[in-house]
Amino acid sequence: MDALGNPLRFLLTGRQRHESTQAEALIADFLFDRLLADKSYDFDHFLPLITALGAEAVIPPRANRTEQRAYDKHWYKERHLVECFINKIKHSRRIFSRFDKLARRYLGFLSFVGTLIWLR
Secondary structure, eight states, X not given: OOTTSOOOOOOOOOTTSOGGGGHHHHHTTOOOSEEEOOGGGOOTXXXXXXXXXXXXXXXXXXXXXXXXXXXXXXXXXXXXXXXXXXXXXXXXXXXXXXXXXXXXXXXXXXXXXXXXXHHO
């Protein structure tokens, strides 16, 4: 997502896989100052990658971390744009129930709906 909450890239995973497994692929080839994500993206090999790219990680630490690290709570409030986008695409029954059997059809329709939302 960009700063306005518009989608920039979609990657499709299996239903049983968590989206955080695709985190590195999602940020590849993008230049950014800070990355906002939820607690599920707080894993040890992803945070150094963000800092190596010269960006600030605005990711709250998981509760089970022994050392809680600081994050910018003001910037984290902007993550609601991601949740709003997900809510918008879930208005399409075809997306949230995944009627398409083929991944390329599902991803194509998801990209189409994302483009429509982006053009609003």
